[in-house]
Every structure is written in structure tokens, then in C-alpha cells.
Amino acid sequence: MNFCSHCGAPVSLKVPPGDNLPRHVCDQCGTIHYQNPKVVVGAIATWEDKILMCKRAIEPRYGKWTLPAGFMENNETTGEAALRETLEEAGARVALGPMFTFVDIPHISQIHIIYRAELLHLDFQPGEESLEAVLMTEAEIPWSDIAFRSVDYTLRSFFDDRRRDRFELHTTSLTLPMTGLVSPTTTDKKF
Amino acid sequence: MNFCSHCGAPVSLKVPPGDNLPRHVCDQCGTIHYQNPKVVVGAIATWEDKILMCKRAIEPRYGKWTLPAGFMENNETTGEAALRETLEEAGARVALGPMFTFVDIPHISQIHIIYRAELLHLDFQPGEESLEAVLMTEAEIPWSDIAFRSVDYTLRSFFDDRRRDRFELHTTSLTLPMTGLVSPTTTDKKF
Ligand SMILES: [Zn+2]
Ligand SMILES: [Zn+2]
Numbered sequence: 001m002n003f004c005s006h007c008g009a010p011v012s013l014k015v016p017p018g019d020n021l022p023r024h025v026c027d028q029c030g031t032i033h034y035q036n037p038k039v040v041v042g043a044i045a046t047w048e049d050k051i052l053m054c055k056r057a058i059e060p061r062y063g064k065w066t067l068p069a070g071f072m073e074n075n076e077t078t079g080e081a082a083l084r085e086t087l088e089e090a091g092a093r094v095a096l097g098p099m100f101t102f103v104d105i106p107h108i109s110q111i112h113i114i115y116r117a118e119l120l121h122l123d124f125q126p127g128e129e130s131l132e133a134v135l136m137t138e139a140e141i142p143w144s145d146i147a148f149r150s151v152d153y154t155l156r157s158f159f160d161d162r163r164r165d166r167f168e169l170h171t172t173s174l175t176l177p178m179t180g181l182v183s184p185t186t187t188d189k190k191f
Numbered sequence: 192m193n194f195c196s197h198c199g200a201p202v203s204l205k206v207p208p209g210d211n212l213p214r215h216v217c218d219q220c221g222t223i224h225y226q227n228p229k230v231v232v233g234a235i236a237t238w239e240d241k242i243l244m245c246k247r248a249i250e251p252r253y254g255k256w257t258l259p260a261g262f263m264e265n266n267e268t269t270g271e272a273a274l275r276e277t278l279e280e281a282g283a284r285v286a287l288g289p290m291f292t293f294v295d296i297p298h299i300s301q302i303h304i305i306y307r308a309e310l311l312h313l314d315f316q317p318g319e320e321s322l323e324a325v326l327m328t329e330a331e332i333p334w335s336d337i338a339f340r341s342v343d344y345t346l347r348s349f350f351d352d353r354r355r356d357r358f359e360l361h362t363t364s365l366t367l368p369m370t371g372l373v374s375p376t377t378t379d380k381k382f
Contacts, residue, residue, distance in 0.1 A: 003199035005192045005215075005224070010199075018319060021264065024196075033196070037263050038227050039302065072228050073212065077295035077364045078302065097382035099293065099362060104268035111230065111269065116382060128209055169360055171290060173268045191288035191307060 006031045037109040041081035042069020043117040044158055045094045050135035051155070052119060054089050056147055057131045064147035067114060067154060068092070082115040090133035092124035101157055103150040104173040112150035116167065149174050197222045228300040232272035233260020234308040235349055236285045241326035242346070243310060245280050247338055248322045255338035258305060258345060273306040281324035283315035292348055294341040295364040303341035307358065340365050
């Protein structure tokens with residue numbers, strides 16, 4: 001950020017009074033421009049024993065496989081975002097289930113939220129951002145070609161839960177890619 | 192938004208190619224400026240049978256009661272945000288529990304997330320944004336002076352769960368204040 005989106009004057013990085021972090025503050029009108037994490041929402045949509053997967057037609061991760069998901073828009077709920085993204089990326093209409101995974105990714109300032117869903121019919125086709133939209137069994141999942149770690153986490157959690165026949169919310173934080181670790185959130189043992 | 196934060200030129204509202212919503216697009220450098228929902232995170236922190244409540248020292252809702260909560264910052268997890276806000280607004284250190292409420296509020300493009308927590312000690316005091324930080328029993332909660340509907344929802348969910356001795360994630364969408372309704376998320380019956 002270089003200029004004030006309100007008045008067009010240059011901004012400077014400074015800590016506003018009463019704050020403790022540097023913000024982009026307008027040199028002219030004084031507006032403080034906060035920057036906040038973004039929310040990505042999607043669905044793990046099923047048909048019988050199969051999962052709806054999309055092959056990405058856009059960067060990043062062109063050609064890799066993902067679940068239908070994308071940035072949440074203003075004035076919608078996370079559930080509505082999951083329905084919209086599933087329709088946009090896979091041309092699929094689904095019945096929405098409960099929130100299934102919630103993944104903090106602080107180094108890119110994102111939260112990824114995936115809902116469970118069931119396909120309402122098989123009349124789906126890839127949207128503009130997908131090369132393919134395909135139903136896959138667990139054995140068919142291309143584990144080495146998954147686009148994002150949050151998708152890998154969601155798929156593994158789903159198949160684990162399905163095996164034990166009990167679905168619940170899974171939460172985690174993903175650390176920097178360099179470390180390669182998936183660490184649990186800081187939930188205290190007493191809970 | 193009137194000006195491009197990247198180059199300072201005026202922006203226009205237009206639908207970019209391949210998109211279906213109007214965005215603020217820079218007339219000069221072409222940067223598309225997306226606007227996204229914001230995430231508010233807080234904690235319902237307990238000590239024995241009491242809840243940590245804060246009386247707001249800032250607008251909106253000056254003088255009303257709330258749980259410690261605030262806007263999530265870049266480069267932190269939701270759990271870290273809950274710990275930070277509890278420290279900033281109530282001077283309290285807590286052990287973090289699981290996510291407890293998740294509230295979509297689409298008409299203000301916000302998500303409110305409250306974690307359960309337990310106070311580690313009683314040496315707390317109101318921060319700059321709080322007039323008071325007080326431990327309250329259920330009977331002491333000032334129900335007619337609660338600052339936000341998501342806080343009211345969280346408190347009621349907490350006392351309900353505590354009575355039946357089973358805590359779980361509660362999710363909801365809050366509709367426009369004019370309707371006064373709390374509607375469930377669009378979860379299908381089959382899940
Ligand atoms: Zn300005
Ligand atoms: Zn520009």
C-alpha cells in the first residue's frame with residue numbers, strides 16, 4: 001500500500017496513538033488503513049463413496065487438484081460462500097452440511113474453512129477456473145498432486161472420520177511451508 | 192474507496208473480465224481491489240462458575256457489556272487473536288479451549304469467533320478499551336445491556352451447554368437487526 005484509498009495522498013507506516021502495531025496512515029486525511037486476514041471457504045462434496053475434486057485452471061498450483069473453494073465475498077455467510085464456490089468451480093449444486101475443517105494459516109494471513117456437502121445431482125461440469133471436475137474414490141485421490149495443504153488435511157480428516165463413522169469439526173494451524181509441520185492449535189489439555 | 196492504494200490514480204467500479212461482481216479497478220494500473228469480510232475473535236473465559244465480562248470504553252456500544260474480542264490481525268491464528276484480545280481488553284491471561292461459537296453476520300461482512308478459555312489467575316484489570324473487567328455468575332449477566340448479538344448468543348449457548356454438561360461448537364447466522372431473528376445456517380437435515 002502506497003496511497004490512501006480515500007483521498008489519494010501518500011501513506012506512511014506508523015503506530016497510531018493507542019495502537020501497538022505499525023499501520024498505513026494517510027499523511028493528508030489521517031485515515032488508518034488496517035489490513036486483515038482473508039477467509040477462503042469451500043466444500044467437500046460427496047456422492048455415494050466419492051468426493052468432488054477440481055483440477056485447477058489458474059495459478060497458483062495450475063494443474064493441481066483441489067476442493068471447490070475460494071475467497072469469501074462481502075455480504076455473504078460462509079455457508080453461502082461454500083455453495084457459491086462449488087457452483088462456480090464445479091458447476092455443482094449441493095446440500096450443505098456442517099463446518100468440517102477450520103485451518104489457520106497465519107504466514108499468509110488466511111483462514112480456510114471447508115463444509116461437508118452432498119451433491120444433489122450428477123449434472124456438473126468444470127467452471128472457468130477448473131480444467132476438470134471429477135468424482136473420486138479414496139483410492140483415486142492423487143495425493144502427490146494436491147494443490148494446498150489445507151485440502152490435503154481436509155481429505156485425510158474426511159477419510160479418517162468416514163472409516164470410524166463419526167464426523168466432527170477438525171481445527172489446525174499450518175505453519176511455514178519450510179518446516180513442513182502441521183501443528184495443533186493451542187488448545188489446553190483441560191478442555 | 193476512491194483511489195488506487197498502489198499507484199494513487201482514481202478507481203472505477205466495474206466488473207472485471209471473468210468476474211461477476213463489480214470491483215474497484217484502477218483506471219491507470221489496472222489493479223483490482225477486492226473487499227473481503229473481516230474476522231472478529233474473542234474468548235469466553237471462566238473462573239469457577241464465573242465469566243469474564245468487559246464494559247466497553249469505546250464506540251460502538253460505549254458502556255455496554257461484552258466478551259473480550261476484536262479484529263484479527265494479519266500473521267496470527269484465531270487462537271492467538273483470542274489470547275491477545277483477552278490480554279488487551281481485560282489484562283487477563285488464559286488457557287485456550289476449543290472454538291465455541293462461530294457467527295456469520297453477512298450484512299456487516301463480519302464473522303465472529305469465540306473460543307472457550309480458563310483464566311490462569313485473578314490478576315486482571317481493564318485495558319484501554321474497557322471501563323471495567325468483571326467476573327460474573329450467570330445471574331449477574333446484564334442481559335439488557337449486552338453490546339452485540341453475537342455475545343448474547345455466545346453467553347446463552349454457554350450457559351445452556353454448561354447446564355447439560357456438554358460443550359460443542361455452536362454456529363449461526365445473524366440476519367439484519369430490523370428482523371430481529373436468529374436463523375440457523377443452511378445445514379441440510381440429512382447431516
Ligand atoms: Zn487520505
Ligand atoms: Zn493503480
